[in-house]
Amino acid sequence: MKQTSLRLLVLLSMLGSPLLADDVIEEAMKKFHKAPDGVDTISKKVSNKEASPQELADILKSYEAMATVTPPRGPKSSWDEKCQALISAVKKIQAGDAAGVRAYKKAVNCKACHTLHKPN
Numbered sequence: 401m402k403q404t405s406l407r408l409l410v411l412l413s414m415l416g417s418p419l420l421a422d423d424v425i426e427e428a429m430k431k432f433h434k435a436p437d438g439v440d441t442i443s444k445k446v447s448n449k450e451a452s453p454q455e456l457a458d459i460l461k462s463y464e465a466m467a468t469v470t471p472p473r474g475p476k477s478s479w480d481e482k483c484q485a486l487i488s489a490v491k492k493i494q495a496g497d498a499a500g501v502r503a504y505k506k507a508v509n510c511k512a513c514h515t516l517h518k519p520n
């Protein structure tokens with residue numbers, strides 16, 4: 401019994417660790433922003449209006465997960481703003497709103513976010 405509660409405690413502290421946040425963000429970057437040479441990323445497809453409904457749903461889920469974690473660096477308020485901008489842009493594209501792609505291109509600015517939030 402004692403052993404079990406100890407294990408539970410260890411598990412809970414692991415769940416709350418910053419490592420998990422990094423995993424969510426890294427997973428999103430690898431899956432949607434970074435692609436092998438010569439292959440368009442899903443992010444690029446979204447900017448080019450070529451993403452399928454499934455790809456839009458997947459990338460939205462990923463941005464929503466990013467929005468729930470604390471960034472490894474930089475103010476949480478700025479992080480929230482950037483994640484929300486990505487989320488709202490993808491939702492606009494899903495709804496067929498022509499302003500969505502423009503908003504997405506602005507929101508997915510790699511450098512603007514990395515400068516503030518990516519650890520060196």
Ligand code: HEC
Binds near residue numbers: 425510517
């Ligand atoms: C909303 C903020 C944000 C935007 C926009 C963003 N990134 Fe990132 N990215 C991050 C953060 C934060 C990390 C650091 C993750 C970590 O180390 O925990 C990161 C890490 C990465 C990594 C390293 C992943 C790894 O394996 O550790 C790559 C590659 C990357 N981003 C590519 C891109 C590209 C390409 C774009 C633009 C198309 C982009 N990112 C846009 C926040 C962002």
